[in-house]
Amino acid sequence: MASIKVRQNGPYLVDGDDVTLLDWNGVSYPIPRRPFALCRCGGSSTKPFCDGTHSRIGFAAAQAAVPNSQDRPASADR
Numbered sequence: 001m002a003s004i005k006v007r008q009n010g011p012y013l014v015d016g017d018d019v020t021l022l023d024w025n026g027v028s029y030p031i032p033r034r035p036f037a038l039c040r041c042g043g044s045s046t047k048p049f050c051d052g053t054h055s056r057i058g059f060a061a062a063q064a065a066v067p068n069s070q071d072r073p074a075s076a077d078r
């Protein structure tokens, strides 16, 4: 089973052996270990992965869970 944990003021932590991370061309990224962290702050130099920059830039996320938040699916071509 896959899981994605939103770290406080940090990355998305992705776990699960059945998770594949693909770029926009459908090419998979090598995942050397699990769980792996995806950048949420926008500052990583190794996107889409987290490189720890969020700590250095003082990334502060919004509240843990925004009330009434819901998924707004992106179009398939983005």
Ligand code: FES
Residues within 6 Å of the ligand: 010, 011, 012, 038, 039, 040, 041, 042, 043, 044, 049, 050, 051, 052, 053, 054, 055
């Ligand atoms: S969340 Fe870690 S570098 Fe962006």
